[in-house]
Amino acid sequence: MFEIIGDGGVTSPKGFTAGATYAGLKTERDTLDLGILFSDIPAVAAATFTQNSVVSPSVIVSRNRLSNDTHRGIVVNSGCANCSVGSQGVLDAEEMISLASKNLDVSPDDLFVASTGMIGVELPMALIRQNIGNIKLDNNSGSDFAKSMMTTDTYHKERAVSFIHDGETVVIGGASKGVGMIHPNMATMLCFISTDANVDKLFLQEVLSDVVNDSFNMIDVDGDQSTNDSVILLANGASETSQINKDSDSADAFKEALSYVCVELAKELVKDGEGAKTLVEVSVEGARTKEDARKSSRAIASSILVKAMVHGKDPNWGRIVMALGSSGIDIEENKIDVFISDIHIVSKGIAIPYYKDAVVSAMADKEVHFKVNLNLGEYSANAWGCDLTEDYVVFNSAYST
Numbered sequence: 571m572f573e574i575i576g577d578g579g580v581t582s583p584k585g586f587t588a589g590a591t592y593a594g595l596k597t598e599r600d601t602l603d604l605g606i607l608f609s610d611i612p613a614v615a616a617a618t619f620t621q622n623s624v625v626s627p628s629v630i631v632s633r634n635r636l637s638n639d640t641h642r643g644i645v646v647n648s649g650c651a652n653c654s655v656g657s658q659g660v661l662d663a664e665e666m667i668s669l670a671s672k673n674l675d676v677s678p679d680d681l682f683v684a685s686t687g688m689i690g691v692e693l694p695m696a697l698i699r700q701n702i703g704n705i706k707l708d709n710n711s712g713s714d715f716a717k718s719m720m721t722t723d724t725y726h727k728e729r730a731v732s733f734i735h736d737g738e739t740v741v742i743g744g745a746s747k748g749v750g751m752i753h754p755n756m757a758t759m760l761c762f763i764s765t766d767a768n769v770d771k772l773f774l775q776e777v778l779s780d781v782v783n784d785s786f787n788m789i790d791v792d793g794d795q796s797t798n799d800s801v802i803l804l805a806n807g808a809s810e811t812s813q814i815n816k817d818s819d820s821a822d823a824f825k826e827a828l829s830y831v832c833v834e835l836a837k838e839l840v841k842d843g844e845g846a847k848t849l850v851e852v853s854v855e856g857a858r859t860k861e862d863a864r865k866s867s868r869a870i871a872s873s874i875l876v877k878a879m880v881h882g883k884d885p886n887w888g889r890i891v892m893a894l895g896s897s898g899i900d901i902e903e904n905k906i907d908v909f910i911s912d913i914h915i916v917s918k919g920i921a922i923p924y925y926k927d928a929v930v931s932a933m934a935d936k937e938v939h940f941k942v943n944l945n946l947g948e949y950s951a952n953a954w955g956c957d958l959t960e961d962y963v964v965f966n967s968a969y970s971t
Contacts, residue, residue: 605647629799
C-alpha cells in the first residue's frame with residue numbers, strides 16, 4: 571500500500587534539492603531550460619536508456635557512469651538534443667557535468683547528464699557556462715526542475731508517493747517530459763526519479779528495468795523512437811531505514827510504489843502527446859505469455875489507423891483486430907473478444923449486435939479503453955497511446971522552421 575502525495579515531485583523524498591534557470595537554449599525568453607537535481611548525500615543509481623542505434627553523446631556519457639558505486643545528481647538541458655554532432659557532443663556533455671560539479675562541489679564522476687531538443691545542433695556551451703551558476707537549489711524547486719526539461723510539452727509532469735518501511739515513511743518522487751517521438755522502447759522522453767529509501771543497487775536496477783517495461787516501454791504517440799531517452803533513479807537512503815533488497819518484506823511495496831509513479835508519468839506523456847485530444851488505454855487479456863500480451867497491446871496502441879479511428883470517434887473495430895493480427899503473436903481468431911469502453915462488440919471473432927451511437931458517445935470521452943481478450947492463457951498487459959490529429963501533422967511539418 572502507498573499514499574499519493576499531492577503536488578509531489580522529485581524533491582519530496584528527504585535529502586533531494588533541485589533548481590533551474592533560463593540559459594537561452596530555448597527561443598522562448600525566460601523559459602527554464604537548464605536544471606539540476608541533487609542528492610545531499612551519496613546515492614545509488616539505476617537507469618535505462620534509448621535502444622535507438624543513433625545515440626546522443628549525453629546518453630553515452632551517462633551510461634558510462636552508471637557502473638559507479640554512488641552518484642549525487644543529474645544536470646539536464648532542453649532546447650538542444652546534443653545528438654548527431656560528432657565527437658564534440660561527448661566533450662560538451664562532459665563539460666556540462668564539469669561545470670555543474672564545480673558549483674555543487676562534487677566530483678564530475680558523481681553526476682549524470684541529459685539533453686533534449688533539436689537533433690543536429692551542438693550545445694551552446696557559452697550560454698551554459700554563463701548561466702549554470704544561476705541555478706539555486708532548494709527542496710521547493712522540483713517543479714522548476716521538471717519545467718526545465720520540457721520541449722513541446724504543454725505542462726510539466728510530476729508524481730510522488732509514500733509507503734511505510736520499518737515503521738517509517740519512505741518517499742518516491744518523479745518528473746518526466748516528452749510528447750512527441752514516443753514509441754515503445756521508451757521515447758523522446760526523460761524521466762528522473764528520486765527516493766529516500768535505502769535500496770540494494772542490483773535490486774534497484776532489476777526493479778527499475780521491470781517497471782520501465784510495463785510503463786514507459788508501453789506508450790506510443792507517433793511510432794518514432796528517440797535518440798535521447800533516459801530514465802534515471804537515485805536512491806539516497808536519507809529515510810535512515812534498513813536496506814531493501816529482493817528478499818526484504820518491503821520489496822513488493824517498493825516495486826508497487828515505483829510502478830505507480832512510472833505508469834502515471836507515462837500516461838501523462840501520451841495524454842499530452844503533440845496534438846492529442848484523447849488518451850487510449852489498450853488492455854490485452856488471456857494471452858499465452860506475458861510477452862505476447864505486451865507485444866499485442868503495443869501493436870494496437872501504436873497503429874496509425876487505430877489512432878485515426880479514435881480521433882474520428884469511429885467504432886471501426888476491424889482496425890483493432892488488424893493491429894492485433896499484425897503483432898505477430900499466435901492467436902485463434904474464433905476466440906477473440908473485443909470491448910470498446912466496456913461495450914462488448916466482438917464475441918468469438920465475430921461482431922455481435924450493439925448500439926453504435928452508444929459506442930460513438932463513449933469514444934467522445936477524453937479517455938477511451940480498448941479491451942481484447944484472446945482467451946488463450948492467463949497473461950495480460952496494458953499499453954497507452956493517443957489519437958492522431960491534424961494538429962500533430964501541422965506541428966511536425968514545421969518543427970525546425
